[in-house]
Amino acid sequence: MITEGATVLAIVNLDSASGAQIQESAEAEGVQTIDYDRLTLGGSAAYYVSFDNEEVGRLQGQGLAKCLEDKGVTQGNIAFLNGSPDDNNATLFSGGAHEVLDPMTQYTQVAEQAVPDWDNQEAATIFEQMYTQNGSNIQGVLAANDGLANSVIQILGRNNAAGANNVTGQDATAEGLQNILAGDQCMTVYKPIRDEANALAELAADLINGDEAETSGTVTDPEGDREVPSVLLTGISIFRDNVKAVVDDDFVTADELCTGEFAAACDELGIE
Incomplete structure (x- = not known):
């Protein structure tokens, strides 16, 4: 995907270790990433979107x-x-x-x-x-x-x-x-996954356009020792x-x- 010119990757990791490796490779090529549905511990995603x-x-x-x-x-x-x-x-x-x-x-x-x-x-x-x-x-x-x-x-x-x-x-x-x-x-x-997907699309568009995205807070990544700007939705x-x-x-x-x-x-x- 990076080779084909993707500028933003949304990642649902199978495990944090492999997810972080993908994000490191993407970052080296100037590609921004978004954690979708689960946080990549020790990763480098610009944003995280999931349910709380x-x-x-x-x-x-x-x-x-x-x-x-x-x-x-x-x-x-x-x-x-x-x-x-x-x-x-x-x-x-x-x-x-x-x-x-x-x-x-x-x-x-x-x-x-x-x-x-x-x-x-x-x-x-x-x-x-x-x-x-x-x-x-x-x-x-x-x-x-x-x-x-x-x-x-x-x-x-x-x-x-x-x-x-x-x-x-x-x-x-x-x-x-x-x-x-x-x-x-x-x-x-x-x-409601429709809400989660729409939130992802909005974050990706903001990254592509160089705009500051609207988030609802941050989530702590203890392995990366950082706060990740996040959009967190509510289940029913x-x-x-x-x-x-x-x-x-x-x-x-x-x-x-x-x-x-x-x-x-x-x-x-x-x-x-």
Whole structure:
């Protein structure tokens, strides 16, 4: 891309180390970079655009607390199934969730583990071990995204505990929303990617035109020891009663969501 004349690169890193190398190569050729969706630790991006990932974690923590309260669980055990340990976003999600849940001493945190590469199959194995080690005595699970949540739901189903409904998620995938409609997952966090993409486009245009971009603050890069000018957007908590909002926003279609056994729930919620 640099050879072909790109003047701005938007990067979603797979890991910070390789992302930083790309940014270093780009900088050497006079190409500016933008971190998109996740921050490149130790990098050199001019801007960072993403959702406020700590706030996403807080929404998940608040969601799990609401789920437990709505189910009448006034005390119990909770577990954390976090995203990949080399993904800075996963660290931020976990930090935000802990900020909410740590003060809630009525809930005992009995297990926590990161899932390498967000691998759903490995997540199922990890959660099954958590569940077994705690004698099936887990009332809530802070799962970092809908894929990990589905892995938890599969294990709960194998143990005749499906429908506990105290499982969080993120990304508002069709599968995650269907799990919510079925009562197997309590909530997810919807992140309108149209807003994120538009913010990226505006930042890129400003860099190309040599204009100072409008940002909402800065984010600390501890490895690079710098503050990165940032545009941080806000996610939306989705429970069963507002699943329709995701369809109305054209993120998921009714055709892919309201299949088979989920059609009745869609009718009930006015999703069409």
